[in-house]
Each structure stands twice: as C-alpha cells, then as structure tokens.
Amino acid sequence: MKVLFAAGEAVPFCKTGGLADVAGVLPVALKGMKHDVRVVLPKYRDVDVHAYGLKPLDVVLRLPLGDVVETAGLWEGRLAGKVPVYFVDAPKYFDRDGLYRDGNKVDFSDNDDRFILFSRAVLETAKALDFRPDIVHANDWQTGLIPAYLETLYLLDAFFLPTASVFTVHNIAYQGVFPKNTLFRAGFSWSDFTPDRLEFFDQVNFLKAGLVFAHGLNTVGPTYAREISSNPVFGRGMEGILSLRKDFIGILNGLDRRIWNPSKDPHLARSFTSANLAARKDCKTDLQREAGLDPDSRAPLLGMVSRMDPQKGVDIILEILEGFLKEGIQAVFLGSGDPEKKEALRGLAKKHPGRAAVVEGFNDPMAHKIYGGADLFLMPSLFEPCGLGQMIALRYGCVPVVTPTGGLLDTVEPFNGEKHTGVGFMAQRPEASAYRQALAEAVSLYRSDPAAWRGLQQRGMSLDFGWGKSVEAYVALYERALERKRSIPR
C-alpha cells in the first residue's frame, strides 16, 4: 500500500507530546511491512536542517488561502534512514519559536491559517511528487481538514480518485476551533457550515472535519475509544458524532524500542536489564546528583515526566506530595507547560531542598534519566488517550502509579500480592485521596518487600509494548477505509 502520513510533529524532528512519538515510529513500522510510506511535516524553526541532513527540493507548492495564493517549498529528509519525510517550507507560518504556541504558552493567533496551509500542502505534495497514495493518514486537529478536502475540494480530482483517508485522534481535548470566517480561508462554502459537517457551535472545528469525513477512524486505545464516544466529559462535544461511527476503534500505541531500551540507553549512567536490576542503583544515584537531590539510596524516589497540563493531574500531586516528602520520600519533576503549576511545584521544591526537585522545559536526556533512575512513576491523569509515559516507565523498571482512565486501564495491570501478578498501582478513582492511597501502598511495598518489588519491576519490563500488533491493526484499518471509500456512490 502507498501511505501518505501527515502530522503536526514527529520524533526526532520536532515534538510536544506523544503524537510525535507515534508519528516518528508508526511509518517506520509500516515500511518494515513493505508498505511505501512518506511523511509530511511543517518545517518549523525547531527542525534542525543540518543535524538531519535535510535537502531542499526543486518544488514550489501553490496553496490557496482565502483570496490569496501562498507558496511553499519542500525539503526532504529520512526517518530512521529509510522513510522519506517532506517538510513544508513556508517561513511566514512556521519559522518561529514554538510549534503551536508562543513562549508564553499562548496559541498562535493564526493557527487556522497555518494548518489550512499545511493540510493543503500535504495533498499538493503528493501531486508534486507524483506519489499517488492509497491512504492519506491524518492525525489530530492540525491535519483534520485533509479528510474533508478529499471529500469536497479534491473530490473530483482524478489524482486522488483511488485515495481513502484515515484519521487518528491522539487527544480529543485539542480540537482546533476557529471563528467561522476561517471556513472561507480554508476554501469551503456555506453549505459545509452545518452541524453534520464542519460547524461546531457557530465556529469551525478542524478535528470534527476529520471525524466526519475520514473513511477510517480510530483513536489510540480501546478504553479511550469507549470513553469519548459515550461520555461528554471525555468526548468534549464529539461523543454524538463518534457514537454514530460504528467503525470507530481504538488501537494502542507502541513504543519505539530503539529509543526506549534500558540495556542500550546512552543517557543512563549504566545500562541494565530485568536480570541485572542491581545496576539500576547507579542510575538512581546519577539522577539524584543531576536533579540536586540528597544522595540517599534508600529513599523511595518518585518521578514524573509530563506536560504540566490539568489533564496530567498535577493538581493531585500538589495536594498530596508534601505529606510524602515529610516521610522521607524524594520526588523529581520534569515538565514543560503551565507556568502556574510549575511555580507551585517549584515552591514545594524550595521548601524541601534535597528532597524535591523541578527540572523545567522539554529535556529528553533528563526524561531518560528519570525513567531509568526513579523507583516510582507518577501518572495521575484525569484522562489519558493511550499514554506513553507509563509504558516507558514499565520498560525501565520504574513502577507506575496511575489513575483508572483510558490507556492507563489498558496497560497497567494492578499489583496483586497474593497471586504475584500485576505491574503497577492504580487508584480507585481519578482524585487526590484515592491516588494518595495507591501511592502509599506502593511506597509501603517498596520499603517492606524488596523481593516482591523486584518481581513487580521484572513483570513490567517483560511486557511487549512494541508496534507489532498495532501496525497490523492499522493496515486492517487502511483496508477497511479503502472499502468504505469504494462503497460511497459517486
């Protein structure tokens, strides 16, 4: 199959969250199954042309935006040395600090124009390169217009006649909602501004465009798929559309095991495996030193690597952490995002020097050190589509303590001391008192029963979070999307 994969971010080029991890590895896994995959990304300022050896192509894309026609260039690189990646070069829109937000964490005011332009550029790239895809795979609101374009502006374009679209929801909380005049800048007409198409409470909703028009539709976990199609708290207004799409499914993300591998991780002070967990102690010492914590090998060390966003349950941590710190527990936080939450955590760290530390910003080496050196991984999400943090933590022998939602329910089997099963701890409810209890149980086991703890770590490390089954599920989704497209009467 020929697949054109479009996303707002992909590892290693640019990243704000889990979407980038998926976009950096799923295309490579598809290529491994002999599919012809190409990726399209915006050429942000963050994308390091020299580090990745990107080359400009002799191509000019003409991209209508309202009543003007913008132009964009294309640069080419490779993902994992084998998947071609095309970067849409439109400096006016992408050559600035930040992917979707400015330095003050405020969304760029022209995000609608930026991703109208990018979405059209994805389709025009296919034409410019004469790459006629069977599937265009769009992801999240940034590329939500693509499935809509294929069923409207490009419907009669012979180039795309055999092409079906697939849309993947990585997080339904971000929808790309813009004023209604965006409709015209995107090239649509009033007849598209209806509740069963692009309109959402008198505004234009890019994510909804993907949900309505895609020939194949999924999200990144079976529990999240159920949550967002049945419950308005999770579905954020999209539950109605999703409940009508009987073909909507959940496919769990995998990990890129080339990047997340404790036996070969250049960021760790020492490599380790489940058979050699003693070596992990050196990673803990190294983490304590790097984070400015006391060198105390016996103190249970809590770690958190997260966007500082209400979704991630930082408020739960703020409510319960101090009690644990007073009992001799240590904690290290790595976070980018919400300045207020970071400030509150910093306040706690100041009050408990040597016991709590906050590392700010997006810091990949530090993330590896936390997964490899902390004893427990904090992930008290209020909702979690799939979640990569808990899977990475499991692979690194860092025992996750989670809330019962979405992908955390799909991936973290709770510890059962009698049956010697389970890989982590799960709060009864996604709230502070229940999470406190789960964390207290975890800390108590850590302190009282090293053998049971080691068993817990080893079971987690042996789980297969690779892409094997998930890639097969995506290929099956592509095939169903093609069937659906063919079945639509023209």
Ligand code: ADP
């Ligand atoms: P989300 O996509 O909602 O942010 P996930 O758990 O699915 O959450 O994925 C988060 C990814 O981003 C993980 O790979 C995690 O290690 C990484 N990450 C999050 N915050 C940071 C940070 N401040 N520095 C480095 N990596 C981070």
